[in-house]
Amino acid sequence: MEKMLDGKICIVTGGGRGIGKATALLFAKEGGKVAVSELDAEPANETVAEIKKMGGQAIAVVGDITAPGAADKLVQETVNAFGPNIDVVVNVAGYTWDSFIHKMTDQQWDAMMNIHVKAPFQILRAATPYMRDNAKKEKEAGKRVMRKVVNVSSIAGTDGNPAQVNYSAAKAGIIGFTKSLAREWGPFSVNVNAVAFGWIETRLTKAKEEGSETIEREGKKIALGVPKAGLDAFKAVIPLGRPASTEEAAGAILFLASPLSDYMTAQVLKVSGGWF
Numbered sequence: 001m002e003k004m005l006d007g008k009i010c011i012v013t014g015g016g017r018g019i020g021k022a023t024a025l026l027f028a029k030e031g032g033k034v035a036v037s038e039l040d041a042e043p044a045n046e047t048v049a050e051i052k053k054m055g056g057q058a059i060a061v062v063g064d065i066t067a068p069g070a071a072d073k074l075v076q077e078t079v080n081a082f083g084p085n086i087d088v089v090v091n092v093a094g095y096t097w098d099s100f101i102h103k104m105t106d107q108q109w110d111a112m113m114n115i116h117v118k119a120p121f122q123i124l125r126a127a128t129p130y131m132r133d134n135a136k137k138e139k140e141a142g143k144r145v146m147r148k149v150v151n152v153s154s155i156a157g158t159d160g161n162p163a164q165v166n167y168s169a170a171k172a173g174i175i176g177f178t179k180s181l182a183r184e185w186g187p188f189s190v191n192v193n194a195v196a197f198g199w200i201e202t203r204l205t206k207a208k209e210e211g212s213e214t215i216e217r218e219g220k221k222i223a224l225g226v227p228k229a230g231l232d233a234f235k236a237v238i239p240l241g242r243p244a245s246t247e248e249a250a251g252a253i254l255f256l257a258s259p260l261s262d263y264m265t266a267q268v269l270k271v272s273g274g275w276f
């Protein structure tokens, strides 16, 4: 069977761990050439090494994607490595910085907006010449090439979650962004969709009691994870009764990045085991 992303040039942010890593690996398995954007060098290089081991093509673009100029650098390095075209952009990079509203700082608020909304905006703006403008030329030549944007949202964005007004506002923000860009780029054959995940097993959703991991942002060590009682409560309300693996999450992203979804745009696909 033909591979679903044969020769496609793909950007995956947050590709060093969790959902982003599983997506980068699955894309490579399906023939995609993958630019792995990631904050931390070691996991980024690991993903690239795994892809190369399976005979695929990948590059690591290491650094904070919210830093000034980082989005432009990501797009430039992708194009330098694979050629002047971009077929697929998947915005996965993200984290949580939870507090109840009365304790939440402006810094926490801005950090969530920057990583979940502003970075995807800056990446797609930078990618415009290699997506929209290429498509314009193809259209003039009577050719239709479908391109794909997949933005990762959350059911916290679609339905809300306590202690996450910053995260859920940002994850709702990326849905508005998705729907507007779908309308802007529809005429250029770019499908722009979002996936709203429920509970996917990664370090973001590990039980805090089992020793939570931290992410270092803006000079602060931010503890990730969810209290165990919360996870037990999730299980009770998820119709499928369990969290998803990162591979299951990546499958939904592949669907939206592949020809299987060519007539789908401006949609939010809930991948939550039926939760909400």
Ligand SMILES: NC(=O)c1ccc[n+]([C@@H]2O[C@H](COP(=O)([O-])OP(=O)(O)OC[C@H]3O[C@@H](n4cnc5c(N)ncnc54)[C@H](O)[C@@H]3O)[C@@H](O)[C@H]2O)c1
Pocket: 013, 014, 015, 016, 017, 018, 019, 020, 037, 038, 039, 040, 043, 063, 064, 065, 066, 092, 093, 094, 095, 096, 115, 152, 153, 154, 155, 196, 197, 198, 199, 200, 201, 202, 203, 204, 205
């Ligand atoms: N795990 C879940 O249950 C769940 C549910 C809904 C949505 N999500 C979303 O899925 C996405 C991936 O989360 P995950 O669970 O795989 O987490 P993860 O921590 O396993 O992976 C996220 C990756 O993004 C990277 N990253 C974070 N900030 C970055 C930055 N500024 N620049 C570059 N890279 C950066 C991290 O270093 C990490 O490797 C996030 O946007 C998250 O909000 C996760």
